[in-house]
Structure formats: structure tokens, C-alpha cells
Amino acid sequence: xxxxxxxxxxxxxxxxxxxxxxxxxxxxxxxxxxxxxxxxxxxxxxxxxxxxxxxxxxxxxxxxxxxxxxxxxxxxxxxxxxxxxxxxxxxxxxxxxxxxxxxxxxxxxxxxxxxxxxxxxxxxxxxxxxxxxxxxxxxxxxxxxxxxxxxxxxxxxxxxxxxxxxxxxxxxxxxxxxxxxxxxxxxxxxxxxxxxxxxxxxxxxxxxxxxxxxxxxxxxxxxxxxxxxxxxxxxxxxxxxxxxxxxxxxxxxxxxxxxxxxxxxxxxxxxxxxxxxxxxxxxxxxxxxxxxx
Amino acid sequence: xxxxxxxxxxxxxxxxxxxxxxxxxxxxxxxxxxxxxxxxxxxxxxxxxxxxxxxxxxxxxxxxxxxxxxxxxxxxxxxxxxxxxxxxxxxxxxxxxxxxxxxxxxxxxxxxxxxxxxxxxxxxxxxxxxxxxxxxxxxxxxxxxxxxxxxxxxxxxxxxxxxxxxxxxxxxxxxxxxxxxxxxxxxxxxxxxxxxxxxxxxxxxxxxxxxxxxxxxxxxxxxxxxxxxxxxxxxxxxxxxxxxxxxxxxxxxxxxxxxxxxxxxxxxxxxxxxxxxxxxxxxxxxxxxxxxxxxxxxxxxxxxxxxxxxxxxxxxxxxxxxxxxxxxxxxxxxxxxxxxxxxxxxxxxxxxxxxxxxxxxxxxxxxxxxxxxxxxxxxxxxxxxxxxxxxxxxxxxxxxxxxxxxxxxxxxxxxxxxxxxxxxxxxxxxxxxxxxxxx
Numbered sequence: 027x028x029x030x031x032x033x034x035x036x037x038x039x040x041x042x043x044x045x046x047x048x049x050x051x052x053x054x055x056x057x058x059x060x061x062x063x064x065x066x067x068x069x070x071x072x073x074x075x076x077x078x079x080x081x082x083x084x085x086x087x088x089x090x091x092x093x094x095x096x097x098x099x100x101x102x103x104x105x106x107x108x109x110x111x112x113x114x115x116x117x118x119x120x121x122x123x124x125x126x127x128x129x130x131x132x133x134x135x136x137x138x139x140x141x142x143x144x145x146x147x148x149x150x151x152x153x154x155x156x157x158x159x160x161x162x163x164x165x166x167x168x169x170x171x172x173x174x175x176x177x178x179x180x181x182x183x184x185x186x187x188x189x190x191x192x193x194x195x196x197x198x199x200x201x202x203x204x205x206x207x208x209x210x211x212x213x214x215x216x217x218x219x220x221x222x223x224x225x226x227x228x229x230x231x232x233x234x235x236x237x238x239x240x241x242x243x244x245x246x247x248x249x250x251x252x253x254x255x256x257x258x259x260x261x262x263x264x265x266x267x268x269x270x271x272x273x274x275x276x277x278x279x280x281x282x283x284x285x286x287x288x289x290x291x292x293x294x295x296x297x298x299x300x301x302x303x304x305x306x307x308x309x310x311x312x313x314x315x316x317x318x319x
Numbered sequence: 320x321x322x323x324x325x326x327x328x329x330x331x332x333x334x335x336x337x338x339x340x341x342x343x344x345x346x347x348x349x350x351x352x353x354x355x356x357x358x359x360x361x362x363x364x365x366x367x368x369x370x371x372x373x374x375x376x377x378x379x380x381x382x383x384x385x386x387x388x389x390x391x392x393x394x395x396x397x398x399x400x401x402x403x404x405x406x407x408x409x410x411x412x413x414x415x416x417x418x419x420x421x422x423x424x425x426x427x428x429x430x431x432x433x434x435x436x437x438x439x440x441x442x443x444x445x446x447x448x449x450x451x452x453x454x455x456x457x458x459x460x461x462x463x464x465x466x467x468x469x470x471x472x473x474x475x476x477x478x479x480x481x482x483x484x485x486x487x488x489x490x491x492x493x494x495x496x497x498x499x500x501x502x503x504x505x506x507x508x509x510x511x512x513x514x515x516x517x518x519x520x521x522x523x524x525x526x527x528x529x530x531x532x533x534x535x536x537x538x539x540x541x542x543x544x545x546x547x548x549x550x551x552x553x554x555x556x557x558x559x560x561x562x563x564x565x566x567x568x569x570x571x572x573x574x575x576x577x578x579x580x581x582x583x584x585x586x587x588x589x590x591x592x593x594x595x596x597x598x599x600x601x602x603x604x605x606x607x608x609x610x611x612x613x614x615x616x617x618x619x620x621x622x623x624x625x626x627x628x629x630x631x632x633x634x635x636x637x638x639x640x641x642x643x644x645x646x647x648x649x650x651x652x653x654x655x656x657x658x659x660x661x662x663x664x665x666x667x668x669x670x671x672x673x674x675x676x677x678x679x680x681x682x683x684x685x686x687x688x689x690x691x692x693x694x695x696x697x698x699x700x701x702x703x704x705x706x707x708x709x710x711x712x713x714x715x716x717x718x719x720x721x722x723x724x725x726x727x728x729x730x731x732x733x734x735x736x737x738x739x740x741x742x743x744x745x746x747x748x749x750x751x752x753x754x755x756x757x758x
């Protein structure tokens with residue numbers, strides 16, 4: 027039998043909803059509408075002259091083959107970042123869940139990187155991978171690999187991927203660990219008594235039971251890879267060499283805040299927003315069906 | 320105690336400012352992009368001015384790097400919270416110039432307030448960059464530098480080269496690099512700021528245009544021309560040298576500096592203002608400063624090099640009398656002793672002829688050999704339409720385009736011709752957009 031509370035008052039439900047609605051309006055609806063408005067304007071940097079240009083900013087973008095090619099790059103980057111960050115975090119969480127001695131220490135160390143700001147993380151990676159003075163680059167040179175992300179696009183792409191993944195593992199780890207610890211031990215023990223091995227137990231019991239967590243993290247990680255990674259790119263490669271690391275969100279930042287081309291930057295963020303909204307809808311519509319709450 | 324102080328202030332306020340003119344110090348905000356040691360030098364300049372008179376107080380505020388300072392000031396202008404003076408780097412010049420209602424041109428400010436000001440006191444190759452086609456100085460030169468070539472004298476000696484005469488031409492440089500490599504040096508030379516040094520200054524130094532309309536000085540309808548046969552030849556040569564490490568690319572901006580510091584590369588082209596950094600980092604070797612190389616088969620080369628760095632722009636919209644203080648501050652900056660000290664402390668060019676003469680008289684160049692290379696190179700010949708400077712809109716982004724395309728050449732993925740053609744094409748699109756937005 028379903029329990030349902032019915033509000034008799036006409037205004038109370040709205041009053042209770044109000045704080046959330048205000049937050050959504052101020053932090054999402056208003057900025058998003060500003061971006062929409064800005065995306066149909068051509069303006070000089072100071073905002074002294076402004077003209078309505080219909081969809082010129084958008085058509086200019088899609089005429090630009092470099093912009094179109096950065097879609098593919100962004101897709102590869104996002105899939106890699108979300109996949110690796112979640113996979114590694116899950117592995118670490120499963121390991122940490124089994125640790126008995128010094129468990130808190132391990133957990134603390136694994137959560138630590140999340141406290142590092144993206145730009146700082148980027149700066150750290152730049153130092154470690156600097157082709158001449160970086161310690162990691164030095165190690166790779168001694169193994170015979172000529173690491174040089176300043177010329178080689180593949181190296182640069184690997185660098186931003188690793189940096190972005192590293193940054194996100196901690197966050198995922200916390201959620202996975204919480205998810206794992208919420209699984210009743212009795213279930214696993216019962217399965218073990220019935221003769222299920224560790225692999226079988228993980229697949230048939232653990233994975234389905236943490237599926238809400240996994241789904242939540244999938245959405246968050248995709249959003250992270252699409253929106254939050256420009257700081258890392260800015261600090262490590264500035265989109266170079268030869269555009270090899272120019273992902274969509276970095277171009278939004280670079281054109282808007284460095285190049286002061288607000289119209290194009292706004293148009294790009296509208297496109298990016300549309301992509302992420304679509305992706306989230308798809309995730310909720312199709313993937314969420316497989317989630318057992 | 321506090322309430323007493325407050326009431327005293329109230330009384331002064333009630334009496335009106337007019338009765339106590341000496342007390343009413345007008346504050347002038349100056350946003351700049353000079354961090355670290357340079358920031359301290361900037362603070363010293365503001366302090367020096369504040370102590371030299373009583374009417375105005377310049378407050379210098381560090382706002383981050385060049386881009387952050389400029390975008391910060393522009394955002395502040397949109398919100399009507401802008402400073403009086405903002406330091407803007409040279410590639411932002413066209414944006415500032417196009418902002419007619421936002422900028423108060425320096426020549427006009429000086430005239431409006433009856434302050435002494437003669438553009439002829441300033442180095443023409445510096446002011447040329449910031450002067451409109453009618454000859455009016457629009458902003459106040461502050462920190463200007465030009466690319467030079469640093470070289471490792473110790474490695475030169477070891478390779479059997481004369482450490483006192485660095486290569487003057489590109490063929491000489493190639494020969495020297497081969498000798499250096501034969502003596503065990505890994506790479507011949509590297510460069511900082513590839514667009515500024517190997518495209519923009521390369522063009523001026525060889526007296527060929529970067530774009531039409533006098534490199535953009537005469538109109539927004541300018542078109543890029545840096546895909547000429549000479550440019551293609553130069554970039555193709557660098558791409559070829561990249562393979563044998565006669566040239567080795569070391570990243571954008573000044574990221575290549577460690578290559579020179581660690582003695583991986585024997586020669587390094589970058590800003591004359593990098594002198595202090597090179598001096599601090601050249602611990603195990605002696606270094607010298609030479610001029611940029613040129614191709615000897617180009618008629619008229621070498622011409623003169625052009626500047627980089629920043630100038631001070633005045634933003635309009637404050638009370639009229641505060642601008643008198645801005646003018647007075649600019650005149651203070653241009654004083655020979657103030658300017659000479661700034662030049663000697665930082666490695667930036669002296670912006671007035673008098674401060675150059677003073678520095679010479681003080682024997683600074685004799686004690687620090689090579690520090691006058693930049694001035695000699697800037698004033699090598701009377702600037703032409705090709706070597707006065709450049710003025711292109713959206714140039715911050717266009718430099719990124721040039722960086723990207725050149726990186727394609729260094730990686731061996733693109734031919735020099737394809738890369739320069741693509742850079743010109745993509746750059747022109749951005750120029751048209753700027754023209755459209757500033758019609």
C-alpha cells in the first residue's frame with residue numbers, strides 16, 4: 027500500500043520547494059539563459075558595441091573543421107576519463123574494503139588528491155612530466171621512450187588523461203567504498219557457503235548492489251570530464267601541441283576568457299550544455315533501468 | 320578615542336574639501352601584471368611617485384598575468400568598477416585601440432591638462448607600436464623588450480668557436496650548431512615565443528610584411544601575409560633542423576628556457592627581459608648576448624626588430640581631476656633617473672632617449688656586456704611600415720593558431736607551406752570577425 031501525504035494548504039508545498047527553486051534559478055536558469063542570449067550576439071571586448079547576429083556564431087563554429095574534430099577528441103577523452111577513473115577507484119575501493127590493519131591510513135591517502143585544486147594538480151603534472159627536468163620523463167627516457175608532450179600529440183593527450191583521472195579517483199573511491207560497506211556481510215557469507223567464489227560473488231552480489239552508486243558516479247564523471255577539466259588542460263598543455271589536447275570545454279574557456287570572444291564562447295557553451303543534457307537524459311532513460319535500488 | 324577621531328573627520332568633512340586642498344589626496348588605481356620581483360619594482364615606482372608629491376596617491380595592484388589583468392580590467396569596465404590605469408600587453412593593443420569610448424588616449428590626456436609632453440623624447444621604435452596613423456601616442460610605454468639571442472660562451476670555446484662573435488646569419492648559425500654538436504652539445508638552438516620571435520620579429524628583421532595595411536596600422540581590413548616564400552623557407556628550414564636537433568622546439572612561451580639553462584642547447588632566442596633569468600640560471604657557464612640571425616640573401620636585412628611587453632592604458636570614466644594625477648605619474652615614470660633604474664633593474668628597454676644616454680654615462684653597459692644589444696637591434700635602422708610593429712585584432716587567439724600550426728611542422732606532420740597557409744587562413748577569419756565586431 028502506498029503512503030502519500032497530501033498538502034491541504036495552497037502555498038505550503040511551494041514554500042517548501044522555494045529554496046531549491048531559487049538555487050536552480052540563480053545558479054542554473056539565469057546563467058544558462060545569459061549564455062543563450064550572449065551566443066546570438068557579436069560584441070567587442072568592452073561591450074561598447076553589440077549586434078544581433080542570429081546563429082552566425084554557431085554556423086561559424088560548424089564551418090570550422092578544427093572545432094568539429096574536437097568533438098571526437100572530447101568523446102574519447104571523456105570515455106577514457108570516466109572509465110579509468112571509475113574502474114581504478116572501484117578496484118582500490120574493493121582492496122581497501124578488505125584491509126583491516128591501517129585501513130584509515132590507506133583511505134585517507136586515497137582521498138587526499140581530491141583536496142588538490144585542478145590547476146595545482148596540473149602544475150604538479152607539468153613538473154613531473156617536463157621533457158627536460160621532469161622526474162617521470164627522466165624515468166621514461168631511461169627506459170628508452172622519448173617522452174615529449176610539447177611536440178608529440180599522443181603524449182600530451184595521455185598526460186591530460188592521466189592528470190584528469192588521478193584527480194577524480196579519490197571522489198569515486200569515497201562513494202564506492204561507502205557503497206561496498208553498505209552491503210550486508212551476511213549476503214556474501216551465505217553466497218560463500220553456497221560455494222560462490224570471490225569473482226562470482228563480486229559479479230552477482232556486489233556489482234548489482236552498488237549499481238545505484240555506479241550510476242550516480244557515471245553521471246558525475248561524465249559531467250566532470252566535459253566541464254571540469256579545463257583547469258588541467260590550461261595548466262599542462264594549453265590545448266597544444268597542434269590542438270592535440272583541445273577539448274570542447276577548454277576552447278570555451280580559452281575563447282571566452284583569454285581571447286575575449288564572448289559570442290563564440292557562449293555559443294560553444296550552449297552546444298556543450300546541450301550535449302551534456304542529452305547524455306544525462308540518455309543515461310537516466312536507458313541505463314537507469316538496469317539499476318536496482 | 321575612536322569617536323573623537325571620527326568627529327574630527329566629520330568636522331573636516333563639514334568644512335568642505337576646498338578649505339583643505341593639501342589634505343585631499345586623490346587615489347589613482349593602477350592594475351598591473353608584474354608578479355614576484357618585478358612586482359616589488361612596480362611598488363617601488365608607485366612609492367617613489369607618492370613621496371615626490373602630495374596631491375595624488377598611486378595604488379599599484381597586482382592582478383595576475385597579462386591576460387588576467389586585461390580581462391579583469393575589461394570585466395571591471397563593464398561593471399563600471401575599472402581602474403584609472405591598466406597595464407596591457409602588446410597583443411592586446413588592437414583591442415584597446417578599438418575601444419574608443421573606454422580609453423583615454425595619453426596624448427589627449429596630457430594636452431587636456433596642460434602637462435609637458437613631447438613624443439620625441441621617447442624611443443621611436445617603442446612608441447611607434449602605440450601610435451595611431453596620425454602620429455598620436457595612445458598609451459604610455461612601460462615595459463618593452465625585444466628578442467635577442469643568448470649563447471653559451473663556454474660551449475662555444477669548447478667547440479672551437481670564437482666566444483666573442485656569435486653567428487650573425489642563419490647559415491653561420493647552422494655551421495656553428497654543427498660544430499657545437501660535433502663537440503658533444505645535444506642541440507644547437509631553441510626559441511621562446513615562437514610566433515613573436517620566428518614570425519613577427521623575423522618579418523620585421525627582414526623588412527617583409529606580416530600583414531597588409533602596414534601590418535594592420537592603417538585599418539582593420541588587414542590581411543595576413545606571413546606565408547610568403549621567405550617565411551615558408553625559414554619555417555621549412557627550422558622544421559628540417561628540428562630533425563637533426565640543430566633546432567629543438569621546447570614549448571610555448573618561455574618553456575624552452577631549461578634547455579638553455581641545462582646546456583642542452585647552446586643558443587636560445589628570447590626576450591631581452593629574460594636577461595636576469597638567464598644570468599641567475601647560467602651557473603656553470605658563461606653566456607653572451609647576440610642579435611637575432613638573418614638570411615643574408617634578403618635585400619635590406621637586417622632591418623630592426625620589434626617590441627613585446629606592455630604599456631599603460633588610461634581608462635575613461637573617472638572624475639576629471641584624477642587624470643591630472645595620471646599624467647603627472649606618467650611624467651614621473653619618464654624621468655631619466657627613474658626610467659634608467661627601471662631599465663637596469665629589469666632588462667626592459669629604456670623608453671626615453673635620455674634614460675638610455677644616462678645609463679650609458681653610468682657605465683652600465685660596460686659592466687654588463689650584452690645588455691645594450693636589444694637597443695642596438697631596435698634602433699638598427701629607421702623603422703619601415705614592415706618593422707614599426709603590428710596591430711591585429713584577436714591577436715591573442717591568432718598567436719595560438721600560429722603556435723598550433725608551427726607545432727605541426729616541428730612534429731613533422733605538416734609541411735611549412737601547408738602550416739603557414741592554414742595559419743594565414745584561420746588568422747584572416749579572426750581578423751574579419753574583429754573587423755565586424757568593431758565596425
